Amino acid sequence: MTTTKFTPLTQLAAWKSLEAHYPKVCELHLRKLFADDPKRGERMAMEAVGIYFDYSKHRITDETLKLLLQLAEESGLKSRIDAMFRGEKINVTENRAVLHVALRMPKGKSIFVDGEDVVPEVHTVLDKMAHFSDRIRSGEWKGHTGKPIRNIINIGIGGSDLGPVMAYEALRHYSKHELTFRFVSNIDGTDFAEATRDLDPEETLFIISSKTFTTLETMTNAHTARDWALKNLKDPAAVARHFVAVSTNAGEVAKFGIDTANMFEFWDWVGGRYSMDSAIGLSTMIAIGSDAFHEMLDGFHQMDEHFRTAPFENNLPVLMGLLAIWYNNFFGTETVAVLPYEQYLKRFPAYLQQLTMESNGKHVTLDGKEVSYQTGPIYWGEPGTNGQHSFYQLIHQGTKLMACDFIAFAQPLNPLGRHHDLLLANVFAQAEALAFGKTAEEVRAEGTPERLVPARTFEGNRPSSLFFLERLTPMALGKLVALYEHSVFTQGTIWGIDSFDQWGVELGKALAVRIISEIEKGSEVDLKHDSSTNTLIQRYQRSKEQGHGNKKPSVNSG
Ligand code: F6P
Numbered sequence: 001m002t003t004t005k006f007t008p009l010t011q012l013a014a015w016k017s018l019e020a021h022y023p024k025v026c027e028l029h030l031r032k033l034f035a036d037d038p039k040r041g042e043r044m045a046m047e048a049v050g051i052y053f054d055y056s057k058h059r060i061t062d063e064t065l066k067l068l069l070q071l072a073e074e075s076g077l078k079s080r081i082d083a084m085f086r087g088e089k090i091n092v093t094e095n096r097a098v099l100h101v102a103l104r105m106p107k108g109k110s111i112f113v114d115g116e117d118v119v120p121e122v123h124t125v126l127d128k129m130a131h132f133s134d135r136i137r138s139g140e141w142k143g144h145t146g147k148p149i150r151n152i153i154n155i156g157i158g159g160s161d162l163g164p165v166m167a168y169e170a171l172r173h174y175s176k177h178e179l180t181f182r183f184v185s186n187i188d189g190t191d192f193a194e195a196t197r198d199l200d201p202e203e204t205l206f207i208i209s210s211k212t213f214t215t216l217e218t219m220t221n222a223h224t225a226r227d228w229a230l231k232n233l234k235d236p237a238a239v240a241r242h243f244v245a246v247s248t249n250a251g252e253v254a255k256f257g258i259d260t261a262n263m264f265e266f267w268d269w270v271g272g273r274y275s276m277d278s279a280i281g282l283s284t285m286i287a288i289g290s291d292a293f294h295e296m297l298d299g300f301h302q303m304d305e306h307f308r309t310a311p312f313e314n315n316l317p318v319l320m321g322l323l324a325i326w327y328n329n330f331f332g333t334e335t336v337a338v339l340p341y342e343q344y345l346k347r348f349p350a351y352l353q354q355l356t357m358e359s360n361g362k363h364v365t366l367d368g369k370e371v372s373y374q375t376g377p378i379y380w381g382e383p384g385t386n387g388q389h390s391f392y393q394l395i396h397q398g399t400k401l402m403a404c405d406f407i408a409f410a411q412p413l414n415p416l417g418r419h420h421d422l423l424l425a426n427v428f429a430q431a432e433a434l435a436f437g438k439t440a441e442e443v444r445a446e447g448t449p450e451r452l453v454p455a456r457t458f459e460g461n462r463p464s465s466l467f468f469l470e471r472l473t474p475m476a477l478g479k480l481v482a483l484y485e486h487s488v489f490t491q492g493t494i495w496g497i498d499s500f501d502q503w504g505v506e507l508g509k510a511l512a513v514r515i516i517s518e519i520e521k522g523s524e525v526d527l528k529h530d531s532s533t534n535t536l537i538q539r540y541q542r543s544k545e546q547g548h549g550n551k552k553p554s555v556n557s558g
Helices: 012-027 030-036 063-073 077-085 102-106 118-138 162-170 189-194 216-233 236-242 251-255 278-287 290-309 316-331 348-359 394-398 419-438 440-447 450-456 474-495 502-520 530-547
Strands: 044-049 049-052 149-156 180-185 204-209 243-247 264-267 333-342 378-382 403-409 466-468
Touching: 012 063, 012 216, 030 278, 030 419, 044 118, 044 316, 044 466, 049 474, 063 077, 063 216, 063 243, 063 316, 063 333, 063 474, 077 290, 102 290, 102 474, 118 264, 118 278, 118 378, 149 278, 149 333, 162 180, 162 278, 180 189, 180 278, 180 450, 204 236, 216 251, 216 264, 216 502, 236 403, 243 251, 243 278, 243 530, 251 264, 264 440, 278 290, 290 316, 290 474, 316 403, 333 348, 333 450, 348 378, 348 474, 394 419, 394 440, 403 419, 419 466, 440 450, 466 474
Parallel strands: 149 180, 149 204, 204 243, 243 264, 333 378, 333 403, 403 466
Antiparallel strands: 044 049, 049 466
């Protein structure tokens, strides 16, 4: 493992200046900041690659921005960005390059890993995906009994699921509606059972998506899928027509019984949570077609180039990442709410949870030292306006401060009467209400009885970003995802952590493997866990051995 030497974050001059600066800013109210600078809303906004970013409703001054930008410089962000784009092994704990940016490089450009240009192989796989998805979409690819494929089920988990589901939902408007798409991830048998309940195996294609092709959940679901298909299709030769794989592991794919000719490759320099634009996006390409998929890649690439080349003060992901640091490390906020005012982005917050938290949920630095500051915040959210009638109460009047990311589009994809005007009025209103609130005097002036004034007062000063795009297209989605990817990288670089490993998932996996064998051996096995875990396992074993209370599962006869 390469060790990287760097000045600890808290010893950087900019960090110290920010510590000294924070007390001056934390008491400032956005009402005053706006009143003192009537042009703040225009001044603290920027537009890049078709995304308008309003950051004026953040609790910052020009001095804050200057210091945050200085922090980015002193943290070596520029050289880390260049190192990533040069294909250096910046994922130090796994000794790997981090090259999701190569996945969207246009033909003819180059990025080298270990002396080899990876862009041509990226395009070879994209071409193979395009050929295959065209055959599925046109009905040319037939199932084993000669019926065309109508149902596509992606089996995968984590990055091999969340990207495909999110992209399918986000781009559903552009999807081939005659095809049905389902996504199975959970090891809970319910996921598979419900996804296949109404489907005809003769018309169903499974895409087994797994970087490693060893993940317990995915392999269990893949074997269940094969049993389900063969129970009906009878002939093992049917696997070749109904199963394809997306993986880096040809050996395991072959062992499973999938012809490696039906395997779509990617590489160890693509992290799972950064893989939706690799072959892991095969279901997306089948849904929207290869031209639209390439438009999405173009969107990613435009944001990559912006991130790589724009000066930090006009660099969207850098500014976004720096604001995240400001709240996380100075205001001590714990969470970021992602609030897309676009129903098609309903799975975007879930997708971002893996991207952000698996990347930056780390407590040691690149040189193996315990951090002395907070790292990755919790990301969560729901589409507006639904969240307004649920958890927004806490954002407006609770005791916890958090920053909100609002995302909105000028054009509706499904224009229906006044709906879009009402949707956009709501997103603008929420950002305004959070920032400016409603004073006790304003509440009193409405004739509110004195005893209700405190409850009806809105303190305001709750920060938010607003990302405003023209229309949710495949290209816009690519830009948005790349924006968050690079903001995550900006934050991770400043914290000095490895945003591309995920060792924190290993312990639970290993313990589960041990417990599975203990459960399957039955109550005779000598359990050597703590008393809590032992008791839970024994309780489950007893229930299982007693036939789960001999209750017949209720069957839905309908
Ligand atoms: O366990 C975490 C993880 O490794 C994620 O990083 C990854 O996206 C997911 O599991 C799935 O892994 P694979 O694609 O190898 O099945």
